[in-house]
Amino acid sequence: MPSISIAKAPQPAATNPAQIRNFCIIAHIDHGKSTLADRMLGITGVVEDRNMRAQYLDRMDIERERGITIKSQAVRLPWRSGIDNQEYVLNMIDTPGHVDFTYEVSRSLAACEGAVLLVDCAQGIEAQTLANLYLAMENNLTIIPVLNKIDLPAAQPEKFAIELANLIGCKPEDCLRVSGKTGAGVEELLDQIVKQIPPPIGDPKAPTRALIFDSVYDSYRGVVTYVRVVDGHLSPRDQIQMYSTGVRHEMLEVGVISPEPMASNGLGVGEVGYLITGVKDVRQSRVGDTVTTYNNPATVALAGYKDPKPMVFSGLFPLDGTEYPMLREALDKLQLNDAALVFEPESSDALGFGFRCGFLGLLHMEIVRERLEREAGLTLISTAPSVVYKVTLDDGKKLVVTNPSEYPDGKIAEVQEPIVRATILAPSDFIGTIMELCQQRRGVQKGMDYLSEDRVEIRYTLPLAEIVFDFFDQLKSRTKGYASLDYEPVGEEAGDLVKVDILLQGEKVDAFSQIVHRDKAYAYGVTMTGKLRELIPRQQFEVPIQAAIGAKIIARENIRAIRKDVLAKCYGGDITRKRKLLEKQKEGKKRMKMVGRVEVPQEAFIAALTTDSDKASEKKK
């Protein structure tokens, strides 16, 4: 076996950069990255068989259940190459695999010299993988193409080898073939990582510069910051300084993960590890920032630092109003671990007190909501997601609107909305239906390429607002699940947008207001009023439901007054039963929200604000 014992392996802070290889694995969800990582842990001997569990590196339950990686990890793997019989240290940096976390992915990539491009050879490459591949190529990483799951009966390694070869400009036979499940080809992959990926280069004598590529809050230790040392050296005795903020921190511990944290004497050039400073909030240790030492600070930061910018906003309200303080506490806690999450208090006439939250994208939003519900035991209502609109009024005043209820009435000179560049990969059979969907969503086609004979890459620019509204699910259902999507922001454009309000008995219900394109206002109004007619129970008076743009009514439905709400019989034995029934109904009434005089059940809010896509994903669960 070419594995070497950890005790005898090259030690942190004393490893020649020439012995180091830093790599990541680029793969789509389900393409077997975690299984391959598990296999590498086993083959290199850092995890003994008896301690092995599936998806070893995915720490959060939610990651393991959804089969996706939200937070990256970095593992130090000792390896004796089967080619030259020399000892090496491989740092595997696990990257988040979803479109919302592009920035985090790009920082993980920046910490590596090479990337394993892992593709399920029963499915082929997917749009998000492609996006990450391009990111890796932009970062000048060495790409090792690998076809996974060769053990599957449906595997088509020849076909997808050609596809990969076309994409990265290699020969089909250069694609390695592995099975994370059986372990076939994994040793050869480790050897090829050593052979093909260049060792890190840095100046050990220069002022220390280390790139933060991840930052995780741990309830016992505070923030654990993952770094890649570029120049100089980090030692346990250092006082460190964050380049962007200039804030100084005491170093409490520095070490490597293999795969459990191990304190070390420090980290040298090219090494990957963690540091702990006692900071309690990941926002003080931001991904992309440069760590330097207080005594000998670097004068130039490593490139690429960006503040994470929320792209999608939604209101989160506790179903039970008394849980508002718990929601605040839970959001505070979540923010310790999620520098991209922003929130501020919001109050809605219909939903009471809650928070307006900003997310990187839809998946980020879903994950935050799910974590709040699961970890804090809250039941939440989330309002329809909105993007950031820049509104210029007739008098030249400018506003930023992330909440439809704050959208100004009239006197609007121009509205700018965020635009994204979307890349869709799909079998060529679906070109027509995909183009139709993109046209409906105000898309502008930017190009199309065949990846192979029967697979295409379609590029569009689209308003983000259109993507936020069930685009992905529409795409999936129209392509029988074969299409994959990636998007990135490319700026803003003026749009012909209007706010549609929903009125119950003439009273505006803020939670249902939505900013939509003028051409779609009518359809939105009809859908929403129709939905509410089904969801709101009949009252003792007639309830008109209207959709309006300003003062103009564009759709109307009517809930007829209830005619009968009485049990006919009430004799001896019925009395207790009936009293209990009425008491129970009275309890139910307390959970109603009053909109003017209209009683609206909580479920109506939830169901009305749920897009059809959410329902579809409910069904999947």
Add this chain to the structure above:
Amino acid sequence: MDLAFYIHIPYCIKRCGYCDFNTYTPSELQITTGLKNITNSYTTLLITEIKSARKQVGERAVVPSIFFGGGTPSLMEAEDIKSIISTIGSEFDLAGDIEITLESNPDTVDKDKLEKFYQAGINRISFGMQSAVPHVLATLDRTHNPDNLYQVTKWASEVGFKEISVDLIYGTPGESKSDWQKSIDAALSLPITHISAYALIIEEGTKLAAQIKRGEVDQVDDDLTAEKYLMADNAFTKFGFNWYELSNWSKVNSESKHNLAYWLGKNWWGAGPGAHSHLNGKRFWNVKHPNLYKQKIDANESPVADSEDLKELQIESERLMLSIRLPSGVEKNTLNEQQILDLSGYVESGHLDKGNWDNGRATLTLDGRLIADRIVREILL
């Protein structure tokens, strides 16, 4: 004190499809000898319970009314009815103007039997008419011939009954408005003093509920049922039957005293399996199955299955829930400010009578009667 008696007769020849009452057929009880023997021996059990009631009540209360309900009380022998009444009379004091009602299936009585019941002391008889339309009766799973109603009420009147009532059911699946009008007209052609008309309640677990679930029988449209209520009230009122409870109409002074006792929160003793009693703020009820009931009585044990001591709040809830169903309604000065505020919306919407409201009472209008439960929910404490 006053103490009304409810006597439960838990036997029927056949179970009707909509019925979820505590009643049993010979086949359910695995009896092959017919119901005669069983009803005879059942009488002894009732007499034992009535005697023990006397001990529990602790005084010779005055009995203003007795009601034989079921099940099918008309299956009982008049002799048995008589001995039950006389037991109550010997343990308690029967009021001079006592009302003694017997529920009767139009198919199980003839003139002779009616006469015997009358002789036994029954002075009010209530026939389960339900509908005059054969297809409606068929859906309800009723076996009687609707034409019999005219005959039995006439006999009842001839043998001396002054108080004769019929029960009607509206809102049966498949019943049209004209079907219902036929039933109303048929009832109004009878020599009767009282009508109860109930909207059909589809009870969980009944044959009818299962038929609806399976799609064999149509769902009931509540709006149509509401209209039928209005049709009934309109016709009954025209013929001199005035509503004195949501589902009950009577000629002047022919209201059912016994039922009013329930609605006015009075005391009553329910004897027999599953029967409920109310005694000074305490509710208790007997075990449901006749066999278990027999075991308990035979073993000299209390047949009570469970009880409930009503808290002040519950007594008040029941008072509101029951009295709103009566024309006298609820006195405003018994309500708090919030309740008055909550109800004032219903005055505006025409569900509570404006004139009575201004004079200090919350009383239901015709439209209000149809949403009585909704209104009570507003003011339940």
